[in-house]
Amino acid sequence: MSKQAINGNAQTSTEDNVQNTSKGMDRFLNFIERTGNKVPDPALLFFWGLLLVWGLSALFSQFSFGLVHPITQASVEVNNQLTGDALANFLANMVKTFTGFAPLGIVLVAMLGVGVADASGFINTALKNMLRFTPAKLLTPMLILVAIVSHTAADAGYVLVIPLGGILFHAAGRHPLVGIAAAFAGVSGGFAANFVPSGIDPLIAGFTQSAAQVFDPTYIVNPLSNIYFTGLSSILIVLIGWAVTEKIIEPRLSKIKIDDDAEEGENLGSITDNERRAFKYALLTMIAGIAVLVGLLIPEGSALRSSTGELTAFDAPIMQSIVPLIFILFIIPGVVYGRLVGKFKTNDDIIKSMSNTMGTMGSYIVMSFFCAQFLVAFSQSNIGVILALYGAQFLQYLDLPGQMTIVGMILLTAFINLLVGSASAKWALIGPILVPMLMAVNISPELSQAAYRVGDSVSNIVSPLMVFFPLVVVYCQRYVKNTGIGTLASMMMPYSIAMLIGWTLFLLAYWALGIPLGIQASYTYPL
Template identity: 60%
Template sequence: MGDSKPVKSSVVQRALAAVERVGNKLPDPAVLFIALLFIVWVLSWLLSGISFDLVDPRSGEPLRVVNQLSGNALTTFFSVMVTNFTHFHPVGVVLVAMLGIGVAEHTGFINAGLRAMMAVTARWLLTPMVILVGIVSHTAVDAGYVLVIPLGGIIFYAAGRHPLAGIAAAFAGVSGGFSANFVPSALDPMLQGISQAGAQILDPAVVLNPLNNYFFTTASSLLIVSLGWFLTDKVVEPRLQSSAVDGDVSDLPTMEPLAVHERRGLRIALIAMLLGIALLIATSLPAGSAWRAPDGELTSGAAPLMKSIVPLIFLLFLLPGIVYGVSSGSIRSSRDMIAGMTKAMTGMGYYLVIMFFIAQFIYAFGQSNLGVLLALEGAEILQKLALPGGITITGIVLLTGIINLFVGSASAKWALLAPIFVPMLMQLGISPDLAQAAYRIGDSSTNIITPLMPYFPLVVVFCQRYVKSTGIGTVTAMMLPYSVSFLVLWTIFLLLYWAIGLPLGLQATYGYPA
């Protein structure tokens, strides 16, 4: 028994090394997406003449694959190529947030803040802290990708640990545990609305609570933090020790104590940050606040507060960064502030190149209906199998995880699947609340291993800051233990949760009818 663990570990490490080698032999991510674009064009041409016995749930019309090599499709593609890129959501999110973060990093505010934090945080608690912050960041939509993930690397490096392990832990919390959160977010009412519409196909009287999965996602956050902590410290970081840090880390923080002028600057900057947060809270609390949606909600997708998350992050780092720079003496003129923004944008050049080709691929893939075809065919197979409840729920998790490798948007995917899954499961006696919980597990777990996820190339860029040779294979192999563990153990957790009968959320049930 004593010799079995090293053998297992060795097998796992060899498998991950093989994934990394194969993945890194793939073309550059930009070239990969160019190739995928051509594949979509060819597949759409080949499948466009085939009639599928499927109904598109978005339109109610028979599903057909649209030929992207037709004259009309190609001319439309070229006419929208620029707007595909400029309107591609992740581009604006990343660049605007990085402007503020760039100033805070250039002036030394982030450096000083992390050194002060690590002076009072035990080294062994860094991993769960980073994962927990990543989970909480879901409340701020996509902010975790551009804020928490790079900070994970900086925190680990400053603590003398491998920076890629910090990025992996943060990525696991932000993206792998996307549906694990104890703070309600805009995702909850968005998915609930889609689930309710799917349920009302069968029963128009069904009404779901926006927090119908709240208790389960809260409990799931404990599972994700625990699993992520174990995997980071025992599997991922030991393997990364062979990857030498050869990037430019000269401006990253170390564990040196803060100087007098740094302590003064940090104190004043944190006061400025707290005053800004207090002002935001004070202006958002009144029932008639301009930050609220027309229905009075603060966390709905229509609320100006939720739409302003990225600009608020920009200000949250810009203003304290400037205050710190002036107070500590690291800023002597307005040119220093602009220099920080410029430096941050300089590092984004490679990311922008990749994003251009990802935007074109996602447009063509969406227009072709290939993603819809994949989702509907998989759902139809699952429906025909008519398996027992527990196995069916597991099948939905796995199918969602597979589809998630190709269709990234959580809401778009559920909009395709809910009209099929929810009524189907209701006929099997399974509630829409449970169907939605199963979907959320599959949707989260495979986020971190698919290069088709728009923020995946950004994580590669973050890693290359420390290890220049980082490629798609490196990140995929690094995140694979999290993805597989989350998918398997989170599914088992849901089945046990169901078996015990713990409440899923507010006004939620397991069975239908309740």
């Protein structure tokens, strides 16, 4: 048999294997999709959860559970939320409950600034600049790193970095689907990894704090309580993504033929002289703003320090100003860039960009309304505390090491993530149960949050219910038209498995070494 025939048979066999894998993955993902489609919208989920809490509180308030709160030493009983007084209080405080919902204001304020920077084009140009001056050998890790940084701008990575990854790899003579896969792994699979504080940090911390206060009403969670862990995780995700891309994905995809009429896109993503000049001045204003902030923090009597002169104390104004600082440090360079490139011709254009950003937050605001009402009823009913105490007793009975409990939490979160896409909705649902339960066995809310963020990230890239998954399929079809959901999922499965194993072991090692998770974060909750 000729060498050409052998090569042809090998290529045919490889393509058949890819197609068989895709068909098997399609069947699995179709089952996941059918199951996930039966899960209602998160807002409805919280509404029905509210009704369920009311009903259960009325039922279980008739019984005595004989439980004692480990902190207050008071007897814990279920409070009926369907009494006249409870319902009157619910209605009287409905608006206050909504407007006082911690994650709501945090996210909206942060997104106002990030939205201006994104609408002006400042963030897009920043990401392009990071990728333009990269040696060919470091293209993969740099692409993944940029994908991780893109989390700062919420969905910017999905609409910019992932398609740009395909363009860059194609221009470099490598398979464009490899670039798309690597970028998708960084943007979505490594969603919890980022050394730059972003809106997701205070968002998740807000839900963690609400959950922790079900057990301990005085507990406060710093928005940057996981920043050291997520920062070092960035290095881990880059290394895992780099190894999987070049050792598994690229050899496999190199056998798939690119369509003859595939988009070349060499001129896409270029930066004009005007954009380059605008970016330089905008970046200088951001650096100047950071320098001014550092200068204000240095004096021991700084107004941004606590009354005792500390920077990281809970009552330090700088700690309470993290979200406003994110707003300021993004809106100023965004405005400068937008003015210089002509995107913002008048002040009305700036306000319009903010309005457009808020327009995209509509579903989140609706979800927050029902979530806030649910959490208040859940907390006031004491059902969460009782579940936590019974769960703690069960864990104590099993006598499992804390490490095994954390691994179980990561696996549980990764599975739920296949059915419920929203990170905040999932944490709002399971946090009020898991966080208090783990607090009752001495595991801190900050460690529980870190475990949740790992599990929440690793299965994003294999879930067709993730809102951007179909969009990534479209990106792939620019180069290989017969790409389907199963094809993409099979491409991303090695990343998901490698990240699940690697990141879990990393968290356990991180914990064993006692490296701080973040600012004002411990591994244990003192009872």
